Amino acid sequence: MSRERILAAARAALGRTAPPDAAAIRAEAATLLAGPDRGRPPRTGTLTERFIERLTHPKVGGTVEQVAMLTDLPRAVRAYLSTNALPARIAVQPEPRLQALDWSGIATHDGVATDEILAVALADCGIAESGSLVFHSAPTSPTLFSFLPLHHIVALDTSKLLEWLEDYATAYTAAGQAQPRNVNIITGASGTTDIEGRLVRGAHGPGFLHVVLFGG
């Protein structure tokens, strides 16, 4: 069986005479990441400032606005629709907090179509270091919401901002924690550099990413 063959070949190549010591290996792996901020990029400003600075950096290309509360989201969406001259028909993630908002004046549906123009979603958390949004797949958070629409409007609670990528790992993937089917870490609108290395937006995923920060 190939499984045994591969493992035996690996053990022979490593010169193992005894089974690997799992506890020692785990300890060594943990030590590697132990140094304070080992190998991390520099940081300035507050957590929210850093997040905004990264998200709106030309390399990431997101846009952002800040509102007081989640209930201000429909107003922000209406303004976005009118600024961009988009039809008032949008997909809203089947997330109870979003569904409970007052969407009057806009026709909403809770599924995302193949050629959806605009979808609104609530991120599970954000990462300041890279200006990223994190989505966990769930019955209330279908994965395709982040990939099919042309315009992606994402609400994010500022109290859900994390500093570093590793902080996400510590908070959500520690031993024994059940993992969602998909964790999507989204950093800016879709893009490609496949033709002559030049960045072009809107490759397969959304061409526009707009973040509405609330709280804080």
Added chain:
Amino acid sequence: MRPNLPPFQERAGAALRDKTLKLAIDRTTGTAERNRAVAVAAWPEFQSARDLGRDIRAHVVNNIDHYLVEFERNAVASGAAVHWAATADEACQIVVEICRKAGAKSVTRSKSMLGEEIGLPHALEAAKIERVETDLAEHIIQLAGDPPSHIVWPALHKTREQVKELFAASHRDPGAMEDVEAMVQAARRELRAKFMAADVGISGANFLVADTGSVCTVTNEGNAELTTTPPRVHIVTAGIEKLVPSTAHAMALLRLLVRSATGAELTQYTTFHTGPKRPGDRDGPDEFHIVLVDNGRTKMLGDGLAEMLRCIRCGACLNHCVVYRHIGGHAYGGTYPGPMGSVLTPSLDGLPASRDLAHACTLNGSCQEVCPVKIPLPTLLRGWRDRSWREGLEPRSVRRALWAWKFVATRPALYRAVSAFAVLGMQLFAKRGWIESMPLAGGWTAHRGLPAPASSTFMQQYQARKRAAK
């Protein structure tokens, strides 16, 4: 190596004569080099991050048996089916068999160099399953019928003019395609329906996370998630060396990978896939298969190439290689080009067919300097040269020339006489400090000048100065 290739010298010669190719290579590698430089300059801790990257990857390689078993356990617990393939053929059989069982007519694929390595495109074709490449570059080369020429930008050898022609000839609704933006939109329209109609989606893996059993993919375009979410079945093919201990370790490596590849800080879409669709999920695959592929990796581990297994496929060594930038990827003949490819190909395809690759290197060391996990590529290449010599693979002309050189070099008086004569001879062909052509040097001067030597040899100048100083 691809079958029926002409010798390396001919392949390289043809690439050097192709001026459009040079233009295409320069456009992408130039941009990548500049963007990486900016990203690295903005990161004072870069060197210490590279040490960390090297240490994490070395730790995994040194404990690969442990991490494979841990990953398998956790992946199975999440509902994934884990398959093991010792060889490329076995891996393809497993994938084709899963597709057959699923009754698959159409398969979408998100770019994976491992898939290329094991010949998956051909295997799917042989099984008469429609294969839709979804990464823009892979889409371009699928239309062109070309192999990839770079591990990050597989269509780097195509100029925008060539892409426009390809799309115009094969897309249902190509539009006017007046600029690159419009070409990207044309591909978006063309592929959208295919994403949703596929029966199986196949992806590679950037990392396999041992403690969660998750598979991490990164893309700019979002095509990986559109490949893996709508179909009923998602198959991952991954090299066994892709393991990392935990998500936090993956994060530390992602920082290095993305900056080294494109100069961005994080790729647009970084996704951790863990098992199949859950109860109540509106999308996601019903079946989630992971094929762990050895295909020579355990052999590399025992063959003194353990350091090469640290590679995270960022492509920086290609972008910074003077040879790659002149000949491009296809001339190398294997799946992986450039410095990392020249180390991998002899191991994957055998040294007799690929011994030229280790020689097609100036050993200038740029690749090692930019490698985010500090792989000593020049040392590994020298290892192949050494082995090729020991195994008697070097042609007789090379062996004779080296013996002649040794004969002269170990006799100082003779060496001085011969080099003085050679310097005089070369002067005859020099114009303004450069030699544009000279008998026996055509291989060099056909594509570049040779700096003319000084008017006398080092020893002559040294003696003259010693006399003057007295």
